Amino acid sequence: MNYLKLQFARVSQLGSNAFPLRPNFKLPPLPFLKKLPQFKGFKQLTPKEYKKIASDLYEKLLNYSTPRFSLKEQMFFARRLAFLINAGVPLIEGLHIMRAQARRGGQARMLDHVLKDISNGQSLSKSFGKFPRVFGNFTISILKIGESSGTLSICLNYLADELKKRQILSRKVISAFIYPAVITLATIGITAFLMLYLFPKIIPIFTSLNMELPLTTRIVMAASVFMQHWGLLVMVGVVLVGIATTILLRRSQRVHFYFDHALVRTPLMGTIVRYYNIANTTRTLGLLLRSGVKLSDALPIVADTTKNLVYRAQLHELGEVVNRGEKISTHLIRETRYFPPIVGHMIAVGERSGTLSETLVYLSELYEHEVDEFTKNLSTLVEPALMIVMGVVVGFIAVSIITPIYGITQNLHP
Template identity: 30%
Template sequence: MQEFRYKARNKDGSATQGIIEAENEQAAASLLISKNIFPIDIKAGAESSLSGFSFGKKISRKDKVFFIRQLATMTKAGLPISQALSTLLEQSTKANVKKMIEQMTRDIEAGGTLSAAFGAFPETFTKTDINMIASGEASGKIDEVLVHMAVQTEKSYKTLKKIKTVFIYPAFLTLVVIGVVTGLMIFVLPQMEDLYSGFDVQLPIPTRILISLSHFLARYFLLVILIAVAIFVSLRIYTRTNETGKYIWHRFKINIPIVGKFVQLSYLSIFTRTLSSLVASGVPILDSLKIVSEAMPNVVYTDSIMQVRGKVKQGKSLSASVKEDELFPVLISQMIGVGESTGELDSMLKNMADYYDNELDAMTKSLQSLMEPIMIVIMGGIVGTIIICILLPVYSIQNFVKK
């Protein structure tokens, strides 16, 4: 499947444009016609603009959150989309955001839809965003959909910030430990070795091992750095471009002791909130599950959601399908079951998303309070071991001096 950018006219003759996935141009055209959209031009690839305008970098998550929230507020107040965009354009101070809004305004004023205007910026707006807008346009509830979208975007942004907050401190301390150990091995230990060489004593085995490592690092320091960087880059490429490597890495992330539980909670929050927003926007459940699977940042969850979708397509209920997958807690299947029986699936999913967000908040605080003492103990243990190995010969030297 590949993406095609199209210009077309609706059944009533109004202009529209957007992005569609298909095997080839002919398949894309057939798919559009089946939706009563009659293509004028279809091009492969994802250019930045239908008019050939070249855009700068994508906008930040923070700017995206602000843009959607402001747009939702204005449309909820009754402002037409084009007027709301014009107002946002006047308020915007960042060049890349202004360029984006200018192009969106031109597309809307030319008769295009808001979903097509969003679709012109795939580097900023996800398929979830575009499908939610399209469903809101079809149902005539674009203001409500934008509010849902604003809430979801804000929550996703906060979830990502929580994840970064948990891992920034350990990463910083790890770098500090590496720096301190490297300094001791390359600069301090050689000086101590010169001191010990003045005495005719045999150094303890731990000290001799440490001195050998010090010699190796001093001689091959740049080579060690290059090898470490090469291994890191190779693993990163392998886990990002190779499907097997990506699956192994993503499976490992959710199984790391303590931290894995936190990662799982973040994925469950994304799953429930995204699915809730899509269902509330009127997107069919099969389409919603496909969009959610693509929105998941972990391929293990992507595969599981697609398996759930396959079972739902065969006629099973969503709750029963989710219950059979070990990645989803029993609580989720139970709440989905309640939602299906009461016709309030979107509300139940939203409640579950809020529940997981609260769990994430509590776990973030717990992990932050745990990480500091754990990392300090590890750091102290490593540095302390090196210092003990350096000082061990002092006892042998004292005995030599007494003799």
Template identity: 30%
Template sequence: MAIEINQPQAPAQKNETGKPARRNLNMEIRFGAPGISLNQRMVFTERLSLLLETGVSLLEALKTMQLQTEEPLLAEIIGSLASIISEGKTFSSALATHPEMFSSTYISLVAAAEEGGFLPQVLAQLLRMDEKNSQLRSSIVSALSYPAFLIVFSIAVVVFVLVVIFPKFDSLFASIHDQLPITTILLMALSAFVRNYWLLILLGLAAGAWATYSWISSKAGKLVLDRLRMSLPVIRDIYIQIYLSQTLSVLGLSLSNGVPITVALKACQGVVDNSIFSKFLDNIRTHVNEGRGIAVGFTESAIIPPMVRQMVATGEQTGNLGMVMTRVAEFYERELSKRITVLSKAVEPVMLIVMGVVVGLIVVSLILPIFKLSRAVH
């Protein structure tokens, strides 16, 4: 299983400078611009929050950070932010000029914090949200690394046997070709094909990889993948938990800090990379604009678990929607980490069995003809 990190095609939003704003993805290791990582944004947010809490002005804090930042690209971005603020513009409008680093969620929350006068507190909350995303991604990568290693190792073993081991028995097997098992004959043919046409095979794999990437990057390909993610039994549950944890985390943090719900829902669509789930968010925005409330959209959606529907409805009725969504998001983050760990542990023995069968088949295909030849000689 792979966690898709490509952003679906969508109409480009525009920031305050009039330039198209690229969407930011919580599941990505890096943002849109080369060299800008989630860890760097976390460091930026943490240092800025600390400086503001100690009483340093925003402009002075940014100038100090620019001088202390060793990464040239990040220092350039911080310098740009300081320059815009020195012109009398707001911090949120400055952040909007760098959508490759700051998501719409980040910008909306900062804008609300500027109006309410609690910027250091919101920066601390944004830092915690990024840390949770980083921990979730780390758990996914950790859980999938061993199965991925087994797959690569299995392929390497098979290629080694076909290219190095089988050719040593060509002359021996040729003398008893009519007595060879069908598996040995097939493996000999495959070995000869790999050795004679290895360049064409590599070119074919490269062309296939490029064609697959191009298709996945297309609007039609992404739509097919989005539907598959939301329909395959086990994969569907995992992706729904990922999307819910992302969406509810953003909504909970936004609503708790006074961001209008329509703005928060729009920000969520820049976080979730699935057109089917984005349509669900569109439906919620429609319900909210019609005055029906956010719980209606959750209740009417077939992809939302019953527990979430009930919790959102209760939160809206009691006026604690932000807190409830944050709690549910934290629950799904824990459940997702557990589920991926369990799934990876379940996949490992299956992979080992497959490896054993493949290697065993190759070994038997080598040893059985030699054993028959030995018996014939005696």
């Protein structure tokens, strides 16, 4: 199936909005494919193989073209489906109801595919497993556990609760930086207004008097002239650098890894990132272990749900530790750059007492509280500092304007 491998390799390089798909998506005609130069030497495709290729490729393309379900969307999906199942609604009928409520075309097409799979006798987790990019491996694993134990509605409610906790934690981290970002943008906006609009109107008055200007005024004048001539170019350059950085982070795993590593090691910001990732990974791992998933199987699932590549690499390394027959606490106690010592020691206690899942859940609650407290303290410390910086910048410009005016009035009234 060389053709299938080639197509999958190409599709794996596509972004989430590669191109729209229609339900009647078809591969090019078989005779046309056989004439293409890149397929010379490949074995002849039988109609059965061709049909399998078309089906698998469509699923792959649908996975990459369907927008990801946000945490909020996954939470509502799980909660509503659990409610319908508890109310006695058959699974396929409940999915039809969810399909009718789908707002985006990509999600509707994906649910159409899921409904088709369920009608053909496939399990919900197996059908969702064809779209790991849309739902995530964690959601798929919880569904599989619920199906195997006959507690699908309970697992869906538990999944919704866990996704809600993750969403709340993300909001806390984001909210900690909203106010500083607003103050920073306000400072830049006020400075730009003074330098590009107000100060250029005053400069001719100062220069026409042939008087020696204070140092602060000369500095602001030079900055104003620079911004008038090069400000637009600088702004375009900043935007281009931002776009290039975003593209590199998405396309290059190496760049993304070093960026995440720098973020983790950054003062203040790095502390929040560490606490946030520890809270998420310990909660997810504890939930999977509590649900009966083996530690060696749970660690790769948790790694796939972790966006920070540094912690993803650490989780994969923990998986290798488990496969060697070692305890994860021994690695965590040594690796204090990303995990505080208390994490390794608490997990060691859980391993000895046979309560590893409960210990992990306790650690997640501990670090959720740490994130909450740290973000509150950070806002308390950063807000006054930013106000001082804003006052210094605006005050410096105001003094540079007022000082020459005061000198002019002194010369007029000897």
